Amino acid sequence: MKRKYLRLVRRAYRYLRHPHIRNRPWLLALTKPLYNRELWHPCRYTVAGGLSIGLFCAMLPIPFQMLLAAIWGMKAKINIPIAMGTCWVSNPFTHPPLIVVQITFGHWIRQFVDIPMPFDKAMQIKFLNLNITGNPADFFVGCLAMAVTLSLLVYPIVYGISAFLPNRGRRLKAIKQRRKKSV
Template sequence: MKRRYLWLVRRAYRALRHKRLRHRHWWQDLTHKLFERRLWMPCRDTVATGLTIGMFFAVMPLPMQMIFAGIVAMRFHSNVPIAMAACWLSNPLTNVPLFLGQYWIGSKVAGSLGLQLPDIQWFKSFLHWLDDLNKSDDGRHWVPQTILNGNTGDFFLGTLISAILLAALTYPLVHLFSAIMPHHLPARPRHSAKVSSFMRKIRAQREARKQAKKAM
């Protein structure tokens, strides 16, 4: 499993450093923080934060969840590949039961609290757009019709509750796993997170561009 993780990390790292992209300034400005080695090396704190972020976005009805998770993980200096991989929790096989479960949670919580949530029109339009975008060739819906025809306020509430609860449970569970099996998930990276020569080159180029802009 560890070898598989390292193989995937190396493939992703090399793809981001492709020779057709590495010298483009806009790409360097967009992804330069991704090349920090500490964001790719697995340890307790970075994996816990990255998996928490990934689980939060995994249950959100959003397109390109992995991109959102990767950007947020990068901003919080957590493990980027773990955050992006966690988004595979929601996939074409799990979306329907996941969305129905969120709708049920939202309706139960709203009913127990006596809340009469309004039907959120912009959210309903967004769900219809997602359904049309991801509808399969045989006519199967990406978003269940029960949700599209029901109260989207309940579904929105259930989505927030499930995302927050899943994220809140993930962080301590990763720390518990690291405490029980530290040889699989150490508290600190086994290798020092030294800055790569490629990263030093990018930083030097960015500083040179900043100095050139100030001189103009």
Template sequence: MPKNLIKRFTPNHETIRNHKHLRVFGQLLHDPNLWHMNRRSVAGAFAVGLFWAMIPMPFQMVAAAATAIPTRVNMPLSVALVWISNPITMPPMFYFNYLVGTWITGEPAMNGHFELTMEWFTQSMGNIWQPLYLGSLVCGVIAALAGYLGIRGLWRMHIISHWKNRRANK
């Protein structure tokens, strides 16, 4: 069942509540709806987590938690999904987002010497920030929509399969 598979890979309530960056939310973390595993909350969590994973910013986990609380989707899953953008996946993801942004704005992509250093990034940020963030926003919305619809569809297919198996076993 997808619920058990998802529960196996998500952190528990106490880990999230005691995380040093998430303590800011205090009593808001005690809402039971943030911990439910149902089709709506898991699909919403995928949308929230995938959206924030595409946005280049520090503390993506805090942004995902801050979005999960008012939308009342599964917070541990939202927070865990932002780790799709990790130090290994960030360069290709954000470069792709930058290329999408340059394609949308119609400006040429920067063809120059690229170094994966903080110095290069701070010097080049003035030239790349607009297409990078526009592309990240577009890719984030597309990833969120695909994640939401994909999980809703997979969950529904699983339930239908379960019903068919139950009818066949009668």
């Protein structure tokens, strides 16, 4: 999996550095920040940031989520491929259940916090024999609340998982080899 990811990243990076793209002044403003190699290598910080921004953009009901995640990722200096790939959480197959969960979550938050309802019209959604009644305020509050909640939950999960991964093995082996050579 790691090899496939690195091969994909190398191909994309080479394509972006091609002279045909590099010599166009109108593309230079967009592609110049992409030349930073640190934005393409996965590490704990950049992966957590990429997942956070990607999940935030995935929960928003807007078109061009991947483009928004890429631009925001360049500005935040996090892993761009992971941010863009995470936007596929809300694909055409998973988006209807996400809408149902967002409406339910938004309704629960609106009742708990007592947010006034600006819209009077109720929406009726039928999904898998579930009749969910809500209004646009429930949907918008649910979208924003899920986006913020998921983007904040990603950081402890990524840092917790990386604590158990043998990522530091190469570094420790190099230190041990240096100690053996010096003794």
